[in-house]
Amino acid sequence: MTDLEAIERRVSRRAYRPEPLEPEQVQALELLARQCSRDAELNIRLVQDDPAAFRSLRRSYGMFSGVRHYFAMAGSSADLCLNEKVGYYGEKLVLEATKLGLGTCWVGGTFDRKRCAVQPAAGEELVCLIVAGKPATGEAAGKERLVYRLAHRSAKPVEQMYEAASQPPEWFLEGMWAVQKAPSGFNRQPVRFTWANGEATAQVPDYATHQSIDLGIAKLHFELAAERGQWGVGNGAAFRR
Structure with a gap:
């Protein structure tokens, strides 16, 4: 499966089969997590068989069930671009998990931080978690689809997501x-792209919030589909080809 095929196939999943990951899945995901941590100076850990952080989420965030595995996304609290890096490199993990046949879901501020198996070190911030696992089937999957329809708005038309001179x-x-x-928080898709003077830029209204995670995710998707080029880091940064 290519990156673009993974982008096409990926959907957020909240219901999982409480089964272990396959050894080859763990190997691939841990390898990529180490690479992303090294490249972006992040601290990413794949946590397996730990449902504690999600036991209180069934009522508070849609419907999580069967969650046992997740990525803990942490980094330096002094890094002003930490959230954007988490979004960009975390979505690399999401797409890799999709290629491996796993479901995923970004989880921001609603997981139980005290029960999380990963606690940030001094000077670090645990930004969010990314759930990964084998998607549920049968009745649990049906309930998940119902919750998804009730909780999510439709995607914006592409024309409403950019402006061009x-x-x-x-x-x-x-x-x-x-x-x-x-994916974006509550599917609000806050990232705005601009094409002007032969240059593409991307920005969000409030970079200091979790919108910057959405910015990092969107930048990666754009970069993969544009095939050649790389984004600068920061709000309003340009895409270089």
Whole structure:
């Protein structure tokens, strides 16, 4: 499965089978977690067989069931771009998990931090968790779909997600196709892209909040679909080809 196929297939899942991950899945995910931690100066850990952080979430955040495995996404609390890096590199893990046949879901401020198996070190912040596991089937999956329909709005049309001073090139539009499919907090899709003076930029209204996680996720999706180029880090940063 390619990255673009994983983008197309990925959906947020809240109901899981309480089964262990396969050894080859663990190996691939831990390898990528180490690479992402090294590249972005993050502290990413794959936690297995630990349902404690999610025992109180069934009432507070849609419907989580069967959760046993997750990535703990942490980094330096002094890093002003920490949330964006977590979004960008965390979504790499999401797409890899999708390729491995696993379901995923980003979880921001609603998990039980005191019960989480990973506690941040001095000078670190635990930004969020990313659930990963084998998706539920049968009745549990049906309930999950119902909750999803009630809790999520439809994706914005691509045309509402960017503004352009002139006709954007095809690679920009390909990037926006992938951005439309990116997960975001409550599916609000706050990231705004701009094409002006031959340059693409991306920004969110409030970079100091979890919107910057959404920015990092959206930047990765755009980058993968545009095929060539790389985003700068920060709100309003440009895409270089």
